Amino acid sequence: MTFTDRLITWYRANKRELPFRSQRDPYKIWVSEIMAQQTQIATMIPYYNRWIEKYPTVDILANADIDEVLKMWEGLGYYRRARNLHKGAQYVVEHFDSSLPADKKKLMEIPGIGDYTSSAIASIAFDLPEIVIDGNVKRVMARYLNYTENVNARKAHTVFDAFLKQELLKDGASPNEFNQALMELGALVCTPSNTTCEGCPFEEMCACWRGEVVGVVPFVPKAKPVPSYDKSVFILVQDGKILISNEHDDGLMEGLFRLPQIEGHLDKEEDYALVHKFSHLHWNIKAYIVDSVDIHHNWFFVPLEDVVSTHPVVTAHRKILQKLHIL
Incomplete structure (x- = not known):
């Protein structure tokens, strides 16, 4: 059996039943791919289901209020993804008559859609011969080919894309099934921790299975x-209202609300502590429940129920409020 035959046979017998695999709607595939970036599948599925129920079409998303969109995204993090989905939907309505185009280059014109996402939509929704290379596929290919260079470099992408496209076209497989099978194999079998090759359909075809891989690959x-x-956060609740802020002078998470936050830590015991990790920096937060505080010009009170239902709050501060049972 060829590379493709083994891969597809394994996939059909082992694939997970996921809500976005049951159809070919390019909009829904787009949403699922954006949500799956930086997020585990098990975590994103409830968000995906709620999102599709709320915004079942590009037009409905394009016409939605951005604050409502961000609230729907609350808890997934990397909020730029939600903003780009909203902006991208408006672009699709305006430039593509509310239908995502069946063309990789045109898909890349849409805000928030780059090389990876355009390949995913083109292949999975439209069955176009594009190769989807995510972290799982990089790991499978590095081990299969014994590729020892940086897998995140453009050179690696070029090598993997050329090999996989050749296998795809040679056997005339469905790009939809081929790409999803590769990603699923990396997610379920060729995982970071599974270096024994247990369950792999490639066996002797793979350099890792043959024992040729030495060192760290990928x-x-x-x-x-x-x-x-270091950051200090103040929690002040009065008469069913909570003090919040719409500051974003630090350039982080524009459009989201946050608790009043200042630089440094107070010389007193905190009520809760949390280290929140962004991709490029960390917040070492200490939270203090207070009876009063000097209110800055952009700090203001809102009903607690609004924080629950309508106001999107930065993930770190929402976690603090939940841990202290204020939300």
Whole structure:
């Protein structure tokens, strides 16, 4: 059996039943791919289901209020993804008559859609011969080919894309099934922790199975340490209202609300502590429940129920409020 035959046979017998696999709607595939970035599938599925129920079409999403969209996204993090989905939907309505185009280059014109997402939509929704290369596919290919260079470099992408496209076209497989099978294999079998090749359909075809892989494969250069900043957060609740802020002078999470936050830590015991990790920095937060505080010009009170139902709050601060049983 060929590479493709083994892959597809394994996939049909082992694939997970996921809500976005039951149809070919390019809009829904787009949403699922954006949500799955930086988020585990088990975590994103409830968000995906709620999102599709609320915004079942591009037009409905395009006409939605951005604050409502961000509230729907609350808890998933990386809120730029939600903003780009909203902006992208408006672009599709305006430039593509509310239908995502069956063309990779045109898909990449849409805000928030890059090389990876355009390939996913083109292949999974429209069965176009594009290759989807995510972290799972990089791991499968690095081990299969014994590729020892940086898998996140453009060179690796070019090598993997060329190999996989050749296999796809050679056997005339469905790009939809081929790409989903590769990603599923990396998610379920060729995982970071499974280096024994148990359950792999490729067996002797794979360099890792043959024992040729030595050292760390896939290889990713060690990330540079990120800076950490001490922050103090104030929690002030009065008459069913809570003090919040719409500050974003730090350039983080524009459009979201947050608890009043200042630099440094207070010289007193905190009510809760949390380290929140962004991709490029960390917040070392200490939260203090207070009876009063000097209110800055952009701090204001809102009903607690609004924080629950309508006001999107930054993930770190929402976690603090939940841990202290204020929400």
